[in-house]
Amino acid sequence: MTASDTDTSDNDSAGPSAGEGPPSRLHTFFRDPRWALAMVRATVLEAAHPQIGAALIENSTFVAHPWRRLRNTFQSTQRMVGSDAQAREREAARLNRMHARLRGTDTKNRPYDATDPAARAWVVATLFESSVTMFRLSGQPLEQDFVEELYAEFKAMLAAMGDDPGHLPETLPEFWQYFDRMVATELENTEAMRVILYRLFEHLPAPPLLSGLPTLWAAARATAAPVVGAIAVASLPEPFRRRAGLPEIPGAQTLMQGAYLSIGLVRFLPESWIDPENIINLLSLTPGSDNPQARTVAALQSRIERAAALIRLLLPLPEPREPAARATTVSPAAAAYRRETEDFFRQVLDQTGNGTLDWPDLAAMARELSSRLDLDEPEETRLYQAFADWWQELQAALDTDGDGSVSAEEYAAGAPAMAGPALIRVAEVLFDVTDKDGNGHIDPDEYRTLFRTAFHRDTDTADGNGVVYTRGAFVKEFMTFMAGRQRTTPFDPLLAEA
Structure with a gap:
């Protein structure tokens, strides 16, 4: 799920009708660059749910293959919020088949099932709540009518998956009570949540197209990973941070609000520059691809590598010391x-x-x-x-x-x-x-x-x-x-x- 702009003048309908186009609010949210931060927040809240966290940690490829997972999630979301009703139905059926294969027991011998209606309702709840929070943290709170319409559309998406929308509260005031209760009593400091906050970004592999620049990627990751992690923690509900024992980093709240405000300004750039499909496709391209973008970036990679080789010739690094000899030698x-x-x-x-x-x-x-x-x-x-x-x-x-x-x-x-x-x-x-x-x-x-x-x-x-x-x-x-x-x-x- 992703989001985009808040311009409510595009479509004033309260939600999708049978056989009509995509949910109006979801469709307009889809390309907002702030949703990158909101998506991280929603994913952390999902992973803190015991059933969802167990399914993620045992079955998901988000640790070893995060860029591939990102692309697949984006494509799935495109289908679910797109205007093609048949594509939405096919994608919902595909997701249901995939979820039906994800079941087992966690490390505490508790069963998990990705088709559990309450767990799937929580996924939708985190996406809706993170959408609203995204604008609040950006200094752009939403009108009450807009929030109610958005909530109706998220419930409609739950129904499109074949689940009873009644697994989410009927009214918006009841939803906030439900959300606070889940945060206070149901969420846990799961392994999946810890991996997302403390391992994923620190060990994030380079996207395929940048795999030939390990030093540059490692330097960028070392700088950005702690910042992204701190922003994600600071954006979580305070009662859950306290109950889960998450650290309070001085200045993290200011950093988090500044990040949401700064990224919010990006949406005023030319649309082709920030189009998420273009960005994700670029990150997913492989150097050997016949795509023109891949050839351009591969040529840039080659120049950077030649420059790095020249620097190593001019400023040779000290010779590495030979490791101590082992008792047994290996050919x-x-x-x-x-x-x-x-x-x-x-x-x-x-x-x-x-x-x-x-x-x-x-x-x-x-x-x-x-x-x-x-x-x-x-x-x-x-x-x-x-x-x-x-x-x-x-x-x-x-x-x-x-x-x-x-x-x-x-x-x-x-x-x-x-x-x-x-x-x-x-x-x-x-x-x-x-x-x-x-x-x-x-x-x-x-x-x-x-x-x-x-x-x-x-x-x-x-x-x-x-x-x-x-x-x-x-x-x-x-x-x-x-x-x-x-x-x-x-x-x-x-x-x-x-």
Whole structure:
């Protein structure tokens, strides 16, 4: 969910009617740059809910792949607030299928279920309340009528997901009582909340297009992360900050209000400069993409890297000291293999970033691929089932200590066993769902849908319409990639990059 301007002259309707366009207030809020801060605040409040926090920490890729998660969330929100009623219905159905797969128990052995109506109502509540708070902290409080209309539209969005809007209070005064009660009694200092506040921004990986500038990114992150964290904490309701034991940083309230005021001024810049779709697409581009923006930034990266190399020549750094010799020596080939397997494990297999390979990691792969291809039933279920079968195969082959997960050490010792029959089935199902027209090969348009770029390889077959990707070539390349034997493939930006 995102927001935009408060100009109420665009549309005075109180909410969407059946079959009409998007919720008027939500649509006008969608592109306000202040919503970036409000979204962080809402996400923290969501993560503090025990059920939502458990679902996030066990299933989400927001730690290991935050930029990909941002793009997917933005695209989902676009569909939910867009004018296409059919697109809204399809997206609501997709989200419901995704939520139905997210259930389990937390570290306190309490069950969680992403389809729980009360938990989903809390998600909508945090988005609405953070929208209103966004304007209040910016020195631009909303009129009561506007707030009531906005509340009606958020309730309508809950109804669009198939939930009874009655899970939120009927009137606005009752909502504020409900919100205060939730903050005072239901929210907890969850692990997911702590990760968002204290780990996510401090360890935020560079977006794909800036991955070649690690020093520059590390310096920018070290400067910005503490500021963003302090602003997020300061914006939370004071009773919850006190109950959760969150630190009171001197000057944080002033910093937070100044941030909201300053970012609010950004909305007066030319729209093309601050359009969130343009910004997110730019952050998500990979250096090898055929997109003109990617080529421009890649050229800039190359110049910066050459300048950095020149500086290192003129001002050489001290030679690093050799580490103390170990009792046992490892051959260069073995050390290189170890590094490669650890990188592949961390970047590709461990999608949730918890340090082990579990079913949620493979489910996250299926979820990403289903989203890329915009799959409906039954294709989506076929893909999930193929990944579930592969997980059973991996457990049997690699989980040597029987703890229900695969460690990096277990993977390194048994990596060749990954390329079994179940993985072949994953590749075959992925080919089938990508081959939309069922003609037995992946053409350039279908290739771009999956990889978000044009062909960057010589395929082994061509027909009268140009280059195509045959089933055999696709399955072979997917297998070599997922077994960790070939990293220079299109699958890197699909599953490995942040």
